Amino acid sequence: MAHALLKGETGDWEIVIGLEIHAQVLTKSKLFSGASADFGGAPNAHVSPVDAGMPGMLPVINKKCVESAVKTGLGLNAQINKYSVFERKNYFYPDLPQGYQISQYAHPIVGNGEIEIDLADGSSKIVGIERLHLEQDAGKSLHDQHPTKSYLDLNRSGNPLMEIVSKPDMNSAEEAAAYVTKIRAILRYLGTCDGNMDEGSMRCDVNVSVRKPGAALGTRCEIKNVNSIRFVAQAIECEAKRQIEVIEGGDKIVQETRLFDTKAGTTRAMRSKEEAHDYRYFPDPDLLPLKLEQDFIDAIKKTLPELPDAKKYRFMKDYGLSVADASTLISEKSRADYFEAAVKGNDAKLTANWVLTELLGALNRAEKDLGDSPVSATQLGGLVALISDNTISGRIAKEVFAEMFATGKNAAAIVEEKGLRQVSDTGAIEKIVDDVLKNNPDKIAEYKSGKDKLFGFFVGQVLKQSGGKANPGMVNELLKSKLDKA
Amino acid sequence: MKNLTSLTIKEALAGLKKKDFSAVDLTEAHIKATEAARHLNCYILETFDIARKQAAASDARYAKGEARLLDGIPIAMKDLFCTEGVQTTAASNILKGFKPPYESTVSGNMFRDGAVMLGKANLDEFAMGSANITSAYGNVINPWKRKSDDKPLVPGGSSGGSAAAVAARIAMGATGTDTGGSIRQPASFCGISGIKPTYGRCSRFGIVAFASSLDQAGPFARSAEDCALLLQSMAGYDSKDSTSVNCPVPDYASTIAQGVKGLKVGVPKEYRIDGTNPEILKLWERGVEMLKDAGAEIVDVSLPYTKYALQTYYVIAPAECSSNLARYxxxxxxxxxxxxxxxxxxxxTRAAGFGKEVKRRILIGTYVLSAGYYDAYYNKARRVRKLIWQDFIEAYKKCDLLLTPTAPTAAFAIGENMQDPVTMYLNDVFTIPASMAGMPGMSVPVGLSADGLPLGLQLLGKPFDEATIFRAAQAIEKAANFTALPQLAQARAA
Structure with missing residues (x-):
């Protein structure tokens, strides 16, 4: 897709976007302590002396988190670094009990990689991954519990995070949203992060700059902690507009950290580069460099599931689906699984349509997730089969589906109960056709004089008289031959 | 019967087994001696109630014939080891009243083996110092007095309370930690033995951190054999410390008497530093002779990067300390x-909680890690550190052990050597290189200075080869026959 350019007073502007995604590793315990990493729980219920930064406490790396980082790195088609180093990022804040965050800096566990993002027009684009590193989360400061005091909840302190840093390869809010969507899909496919942005287990920092097409990179601003895909897109749109206005107004962009105000739909400055901390990174002397064996990496490679892009191409190749349909189906693993269960023995294109349009539409209206669908994949497959073998027409099928969605019954049972079986008896249909033709001599004359569109009128009349049950194909055929002879 | 406080640990264990006296008797004798020596300020916190309970439990085990490695032995615990439910201060105001809800691995190991804790021993604040004059709980006084005057002398540091307690015969042994010499230098100043094992030999879990890549726990005692016994209990792999090494701890006692026949002992020329007391150099020569007479082969070795060790240490250690102390x-x-x-x-909080020396090191450490200075200081120091380590590895191709002085002087008076921090830092010039390289080192008392103060020599060994150090230490011990007692202990014996 061509770059989406923004129009300013002085001409076109190009947006350049890079994203840092913090994804909490889906593990039972924290990155360096045995405490539970579960979401929720009473404040400070999941805190070990290590997480609270007590004197003499030492971090011990959680092997499971290393496996997850490697697995995710493989899922991002990235280089796995067999040698990586945990470093201390030093700054003072009450929710950072040790006075430093253990992170990776000069030597991350995962290096360069790339993923493909799917855009609405059916095109796709490669976005580079700069690195993925492991780090511990901070606790939470609660400022709204007391008029003069702040409270601390260290449940999150020490939780394992993977920070996934993209290259500045995105040029529109749509691309950034597609990137986050794809990263989330990959994480969920891999089972290394639940991707729940509303619970904070996936968060985004968005780097935005603007430039005239072909010019050198502009000064960037970082929008911190954006917590939904929709907000990522909105934040980029408004930040890019702000930057263009600043530059076109004759000012310069100051490199700074900003916050996105979701209610006002604007970004505002948090701290400038001058106020930025000197983090004094240095290798954590409590932890040895992390050295991985090739066997360890190979064993993880063997556990990799089919990833979204591979699935997308397989759906296109094996089922003959369009890029758009395949991309939408694979964007959620549960959706792809649903489709594959429903499509067994059925027409793929028809099944995809039913999943994407009817089922997702109905779920959306009912505000339900696919996991809570009243119609199982097998049931939907049953309905599609009834359409394919001409037991019911597409129109009746919609009626049947509504009933299935409401009651959870099988399609075949509903068709039998309600007598909705399609009429494919030539004699019966012929009788209705004759009836319709006999009652509309004027319309026949108009049709004959060249008003072809009236054919649809005759079809409609026949279907109506049959209570929608007449096989539309046969109706067409019979009408055509009879009108030709008339 | 011999005074219970003058026994070695080995002798005391034999006496306990034979029921010559009980663990309670032994502990009460030490409590009494401690009460009489309170002016030394060895302890930040006396834990006599705990000691009495532990001693009674030891007696019960002796009665059942289930005695453990150190059952009933009263020791001093450096107040840098977290002890569950017992105040742990690191000699700092900032930790006043802090009672850890956990036990350090080393103290836990010793309690498992039946050791009796008399108290939490005084030290330099956060183990930063070489004279035990930076403690927020007052100076520790060396039980030794010099002939020339009556000034109170420092016990060395940072494990000054531990060393003074063992020298004063108010504890049979003690735990210490050594970051740049904090076990070996006070052992030398107090006329006792002390070993810093190889980095990774003892778990650091539950030890208040000063400089994580250097801190290592070790024991003080009045004989090489007693040190070996204590280390046997303290050492061992711990999954809670990622830098602890999973390397079996040999039975030190079974090899300690093997002597040094056939061992090659290296004498590094770089340890002849200008300004070293000639008495110390003479003592060193005596030490070389002792080992030679005992059958060791003496070889000259070179550790060319030694001269950079002190400077490098005072970049690395403060850098780590500045980060380690951020949690306070x-x-x-x-x-x-x-x-x-x-x-x-x-x-x-920090202005009131941290003392001057601690603040100085936090400032130095913050500076050497800050943007623009990191490469010039911290990174360069790390590279030099690698070369220092390489020096040892090369030297150990030619010899099994190194023999050097422990400290450039004997104990000095409180107030001396305090004109500037660097003079004080020079105390550790002989101990720091092995710390930087993670090598094990031990100080053994060899003789007295003309002024009547104890002087020690340092034995440095190969990684995880403390067993060979103990053999040489015992050989020197036999040859030196160091029986002098500090005045305080003489008085009690009289």
Missing amino acids: DGVRFGQRVEGDNLIDTYEK
């Missing part, structure tokens, strides 16, 4: 001084 912010534990806002609270 008054938010979750220890002392807090309320301020008008968060920053004010931080500033007031």
Whole structure:
């Protein structure tokens, strides 16, 4: 897709976007302590002396988190670094009990990689991954519990995070949203992060700059902690507009950290580069460099599931689906699984349509997730089969589906109960056709004089008289031959 | 019967087994001696109630014939080891009243083996110092007096309380930690033995951190054999410390008497540093002769990067300390001084909580890690550190052990060597290189200075080869026959 350019007073502007995604590793315990990493729980219920930064406490790396980082790195088609180093990022804040965050800096566990993002027009684009590193989360400061005091909840302190840093390869809010969507899909496919942005287990920092097409990179601003895909897109749109206005107004962009105000739909400055901390990174002397064996990496490679892009191409190749349909189906693993269960023995294109349009539409209206669908994949497959073998027409099928969605019954049972079986008896249909033709001599004359569109009128009349049950194909055929002879 | 406080641990264990006396008797004798030596200020906290309970439990085990490695032996615990439910201060105001809800691995190991804790021994604040004059709980006084005057002398540091207690015969042994010489230098100043094992030999879990890549726990005692016994209990792999090494701990006692026949002992020429007391150099020569007479082969070796060790140490150790001490912010534990806002609270808490030397090192460490200075200081120091390590590895191709002085002087008086920090830092010039390289080192008392003060020599060994150090230490011990007692202990014996 061509770059989406923004129009300013002085001409076109190009947006350049890079994203840092913090994804909490889906593990039972924290990155360096045995405490539970579960979401929720009473404040400070999941805190070990290590997480609270007590004197003499030492971090011990959680092997499971290393496996997850490697697995995710493989899922991002990235280089796995067999040698990586945990470093201390030093700054003072009450929710950072040790006075430093253990992170990776000069030597991350995962290096360069790339993923493909799917855009609405059916095109796709490669976005580079700069690195993925492991780090511990901070606790939470609660400022709204007391008029003069702040409270601390260290449940999150020490939780394992993977920070996934993209290259500045995105040029529109749509691309950034597609990137986050794809990263989330990959994480969920891999089972290394639940991707729940509303619970904070996936968060985004968005780097935005603007430039005239072909010019050198502009000064960037970082929008911190954006917590939904929709907000990522909105934040980029408004930040890019702000930057263009600043530059076109004759000012310069100051490199700074900003916050996105979701209610006002604007970004505002948090701290400038001058106020930025000197983090004094240095290798954590409590932890040895992390050295991985090739066997360890190979064993993880063997556990990799089919990833979204591979699935997308397989759906296109094996089922003959369009890029758009395949991309939408694979964007959620549960959706792809649903489709594959429903499509067994059925027409793929028809099944995809039913999943994407009817089922997702109905779920959306009912505000339900696919996991809570009243119609199982097998049931939907049953309905599609009834359409394919001409037991019911597409129109009746919609009626049947509504009933299935409401009651959870099988399609075949509903068709039998309600007598909705399609009429494919030539004699019966012929009788209705004759009836319709006999009652509309004027319309026949108009049709004959060249008003072809009236054919649809005759079809409609026949279907109506049959209570929608007449096989539309046969109706067409019979009408055509009879009108030709008339 | 011999005075119970003058026994070695080995002798005491034999006496306990034979029921010559009980663990309670032994502990009470030490409690009494401690009470009489309170002017030395060896302890920040006496834990006599705990000691009495532990001693009674030891007696019960002796009665059942289930005695353990150190059952009933009264020791001093450096107040840098977290002890569950017992105040642990690191000699700092900022941790005043802090009672850890966990036990350090080393203290836990010793309690498992039946050791009796008399108290939490005084030290330099956060183990930063070489004279035990930076403690927020007062100076420790060396039980030794020099002939020339009656001034109170320092016990060395940072494990000054531990060393003084063992020398004064108010504890049979003690735990210490050594970051740049904090076990070996006070052992030398107090006329006792002390070993810093190989980095990774003892778990650091539960030890208040000073400089994580250097800190290592080790014991003090009045014989090489007693040190071996204590280390046997303290050492071992611990999954809670990622830098602890999974390397079996040999039975030191079974090899300690093997002597040094056939061993090659290296004498590094770089340890002849200008300004070293000639008495110390003479003592060193005596030490070489002792080992030679005992059958060791003496070889000259060179450790060319030795001269950079001190400077490098004073970049690395403060850098790590500046980060390690960031957690003392008054938010979750220890002392807090309320301020008008968060920053004010931080500033007031730290201003009141940290002493001068600790603040100095935090400032140095913050500086050497800051943007623009990192490569010139911290990174360069790390590279030099590698070369220092390489020096040892090369030297150990030619020899099994190294023999050097422990400290450039005997114990000095409180107030001396304090004109500037660097003079004080020079105390550790012989001990720091092995710390930087993670090598094990031990100080053994060899003789007295003309002024009547003990002087020690340092044995340095190969990684995880403390067993060979103990053999040589015992050989020197036999040859030196160091029987002098500090005045205080003489008085008690009389």
